[in-house]
Every structure is written in C-alpha cells, then in structure tokens.
Amino acid sequence: MADPSPFLDPHLVGGVLYRDGDRLASRTGALMAAKITGRATPEVLAAYAVGARPRPGRPVLDIGCGRGASTLALTRALPGSRIVAIDASGAMLRATRARLEQTGAAATAAQADFHHLPLADGSTALTVAAFCLYHAPDPRRVLSEIVRCLHPDGTVILATKSADSYASLDRLVARAGLDPDAERRTGLYGAFHSANMRDVADHALTVRHVHHEVHRFRFRDLAHTAAYLATSPKYRLPEGLAGDPDALAHQLRSVLPDGPVETSSVVSYLIGTAPH
Numbered sequence: 349m350a351d352p353s354p355f356l357d358p359h360l361v362g363g364v365l366y367r368d369g370d371r372l373a374s375r376t377g378a379l380m381a382a383k384i385t386g387r388a389t390p391e392v393l394a395a396y397a398v399g400a401r402p403r404p405g406r407p408v409l410d411i412g413c414g415r416g417a418s419t420l421a422l423t424r425a426l427p428g429s430r431i432v433a434i435d436a437s438g439a440m441l442r443a444t445r446a447r448l449e450q451t452g453a454a455a456t457a458a459q460a461d462f463h464h465l466p467l468a469d470g471s472t473a474l475t476v477a478a479f480c481l482y483h484a485p486d487p488r489r490v491l492s493e494i495v496r497c498l499h500p501d502g503t504v505i506l507a508t509k510s511a512d513s514y515a516s517l518d519r520l521v522a523r524a525g526l527d528p529d530a531e532r533r534t535g536l537y538g539a540f541h542s543a544n545m546r547d548v549a550d551h552a553l554t555v556r557h558v559h560h561e562v563h564r565f566r567f568r569d570l571a572h573t574a575a576y577l578a579t580s581p582k583y584r585l586p587e588g589l590a591g592d593p594d595a596l597a598h599q600l601r602s603v604l605p606d607g608p609v610e611t612s613s614v615v616s617y618l619i620g621t622a623p624h
Contacts, residue, residue, distance in 0.1 A: 353534040353535075353538050353539070354581040354582065355482060355483060355534075355535075355536050355538070355539075355581075355582075356483065356484075356485050356538075356539060360581060361436075361483050365581065366435075366436075366437035366439060366440055367437070367439055368439045369415055369439055369440065369442075369443040371579050372414060372415060372440075372579075373415065373443075374575065374578075374579050374593075375576060375579035375580075376415075377575075378567075378572065378575040378576035378579070379565065379576055381568075381572070382565040382566055382567045382568070382572065382576070382611075383563065383564075383565050384564050384565060384566050385562070385563060385564040386561060386562065386563030386564065386615065387561065389417075389418070389478065389479075389507060389615060390417045390418045390420070390421035391421055392507075392561075392617065393418050393421060393422070393476055393478055393505060393507065393617075394418075394421040394422055394424065394425035394426075395425070396505050396617065396619060397422055397425055397426055397474060397476065397505065398425050398426065400474050400503035400505070400619070402426065402429055402473035402474040402502070402503065403473045403499070403501065404428050404429065405430070405473075406430075406471060406472055406473035406474075406499055406502075407429075407430050407431075407432045407467065407471060407472050407473065408422060408426060408429045408430065408431050408432065408472070408473055408474045408475075408476075409432050409434060409465075409467075409472055409474070409475040409476065409477075409494075409497075410422055410431065410432070410433045410434065410455075410476050410478075411434045411435075411462050411465075411475060411476065411477040411480060411494070412434070412435060412462065412477060412478065412479065412480025412481075412483075413433035413434060413435045413440065413441070413444050413457070414435065414440050414443075414444070414479070414480075415440060415443040415444060415447065416433060416440075416443060416444030416445075416446075416447040416448060417447070418476060418478055419431060419433040419444055419447075419448065419453075419455055419457075420447055420448065420451060420453055422455075422476065423448070423453040423454060423455050424453065429473070429474075430456070431454075431455035431456070432455065432456045432457075432458060432467075433455055433456065433457045433458070434457075434458050434459075434460050434462070434465065435457075435459065435460075436459065436460065436461050436462070437459075438459055441457045441458075441459055444457050445457050462477070462480065462481075462484070462490050462493065462494075463484070463489060463490060463493055464493065465493055465494070465496075465497050467497040468497070469496055469497065470496075470497070470498065470499050470500065471497055471499065472497045472498050472499060472502055473499055473502050473503075474502060474503050474504075474505070475494050475497070475498060475502070475503075475504045475505070476504075476505045476507075477490070477494065477504070477505070477506050477507075478505070478506070478507035478508075479507055479508060479509070481506065481508065481539070481540040481548075482508060482536060482537050482538065482539045482540040482541065483539075484539060484540070485539065487539060487540040487548050488548055488551045488552065491504075491548065491549060491551065491552035491553065492551075492552050494552070495552045495553065495622060495623070498622050499622070500622050500624075501621075501622070502621065502622055503619065503620070503621055504549075504553055504619070504620045504621070505617065505618070505619055506545060506549065506617070506618040506620070507615065507616065507617050507618075508537055508540050508541055508542060508545055508615075508616055509536075509537050509541065509542060509613050509614060509615055509616065510537065510541055510542040510543065510560075510613060510614035510616070511535060511537050511538060511541040511542070511543060512535075513535065513536075513537060513612070513613030513614060514535075514611045514612075514613055515531070515611070516609070516610065516611040516612070517573070517576075517577060517609070517611050518530040518531045518533070518535075519531060520573070520600075520604070520609060521577065521583055521585075523604070524599070524600055524603050524604055525603060526583065526585050526586065526589065526596075526599065526600075527583040527584050527585060529584070530582075530583055533582050533583070533584075534582075535582055536580075536582070541616075542560055542614050542616040545558070545616055545618050546558055546618065549618055549620050552620075552623070553620030553621065553622070553623060554620055554621045554622070554623050554624060555618060555619075555620050556619045556620060556621060557617075557618070557619040558616065558617070558618045558619075559616070559617045560614050560615070560616045561614065561615050561616075561617075562612060562613075562614055563612060563613050563614070563615055564610070564611075564612045565610065565611050565612065565613075566608050566609070566610050567608060567609040567610075567611075568608060569606050569607060569608065569609075570597050570600040570601050570604065570606050570607075570609065571593070571594075571597040571601075572609075573597075573600070573609045574593045574594075574596040574597035574600055575593045575597075577593075577596060578590070578591055578592060578593040578596050579591075586599075
C-alpha cells in the first residue's frame with residue numbers, strides 16, 4: 349500500500365507547510381533561480397482573466413493565493429474589478445497583504461477553507477484556483493463549492509502541474525541513498541494533476557480550453573539543488589537532513605559528483621464556465 353500523501357495531511361498543510369512564508373519563499377526562490385524556460389504563471393493567469401472579461405461589480409477570486417503573486421497580477425490586469433484573495437493560511441494572507449501594500453495594489457484578503465467559501469450563491473464573476481486543489485482529498489468537492497459561488501456567465505481558471513513534475517530530482521535523491529523510495533512516493537500533485545484535471549473539472553464545469561506548457565530548470569550545483577529539496581516533505585530523509593539545505597548539500601556532495609542538475613515540469617491551465 350502506498351504511503352499517504354503528506355500534501356493531503358491537514359496537520360501538515362495547516363502546520364509546517366504554510367504556518368509561515370519562509371518555506372514557500374525558499375522553495376519558490378530556489379526554483380525560479382533555476383528556471384530556464386516557461387512563462388511566468390501569474391502573467392498567464394492574468395492574461396486568461398482578461399480574456400474572460402469578468403463583469404464589473406462582481407468579485408474576482410484568487411483561491412489559494414499563497415504569497416500573492418497571482419493576486420497582484422490580477423489587480424494589474426483587471427483594474428476595475430474587486431479582487432478577493434483567499435487562503436486557509438493566515439501567514440500566506442499576511443504575505444499577500446504585504447505584497448499588495450508595497451505595490452499600492454488594491455484587493456481584499458480573506459482567510460477561508462476552499463470547501464466553504466464566504467460568498468453568496470452565484471455572486472462571483474471569475475475564480476482563479478492555481479496550485480491549490482491538490483491539497484484537497486476530493487478536488488471535485490472544492491470545484492462544486494466554486495461553482496456554487498459562480499455567476500451563470502462566470503469563468504473558472506485552474507492551474508496545476510503534471511504528477512511526474514521534477515521526477516529527475518526524485519531519481520537524484522534515490523541514487524544518493526537518501527530515500528531509496530523517493531521515486532515511488534506520491535508528490536505534491538497527486539490528487540489533481542495535468543492528466544486528471546479535465547476529468548475532475550468535467551464534474552462541475554463546462555471545460556472550454558486546456559493548455560499544457562513544459563517548464564525547464566537547471567540548478568547551478570548540488571547546493572542549489574539542496575536548497576529546493578530541503579523544502580519538500582515528500583522525502584523521508586535521514587535525521588538531521590530534512591529542512592537543512594546545508595547538511596543536505598554536504599551529504600549529496602559526499603556521494604554524487606557536484607555540478608548542474610536539470611529537471612522539468614508541465615504546467616497545465618484549464619478554462620471552464622458554469623455548467624449549462
């Protein structure tokens with residue numbers, strides 16, 4: 349039997365994964381420094397949002413806003429809209445508010461579980477849910493709640509990644525002997541990924557468009573790679589290595605030749621409308 353995914357564990361999701369912004373900032377920073385191809389996701393989401401032409405006066409939701417990159421992009425793309433950033437983590441919302449304040453952007457931030465959105469039936473013009481539905485044991489329930497709040501002429505924009513994203517890093521961890529089962533462990537995208545997003549969305553939405561885009565990354569060396577690997581609860585690392593990029597880099601260098609490490613992911617976008 350496969351190990352349960354740590355990314356569906358409410359204690360981890362509500363605790364160490366998002367209790368402050370440090371882990372996500374370190375993870376994103378290491379990954380973006382390695383990126384060599386692929387469009388910036390917040391800008392892609394914003395472009396899709398503009399194309400949806402959300403009706404003025406109705407809220408535009410950014411569910412699972414994280415540290416606010418997509419929220420900021422939406423405020424810039426839709427200056428006449430009421431943007432509402434939603435996340436279950438108070439720490440993520442504080443980071444979002446700080447980002448908005450630094451740029452002078454206007455948006456509302458609300459803490460809520462995406463299974464129970466604090467909005468009236470049929471009230472929203474547009475909902476963006478990027479890189480968050482994989483934290484739901486049943487993403488269909490979340491989509492049903494999103495549709496409950498969606499106006500009949502509203503639009504939903506979803507984003508996720510392929511289940512095998514960053515697979516070469518799993519192989520590296522296994523090859524180094526740090527977690528021999530790394531390649532068999534369920535990753536972040538196990539519950540909602542590129543291959544199942546259309547089927548999941550079909551239960552609640554009329555799917556209008558799906559687009560897949562390959563992103564490629566090149567980490568400078570094993571220290572840079574360790575800075576990213578140390579942020580993931582996916583692996584069962586030896587004691588003292590989890591969450592410690594310096595110790596992890598030292599261990600990697602003791603068993604592997606140092607140098608650049610390449611990996612890739614597939615980012616997938618789905619555009620849907622309320623069912624008719």
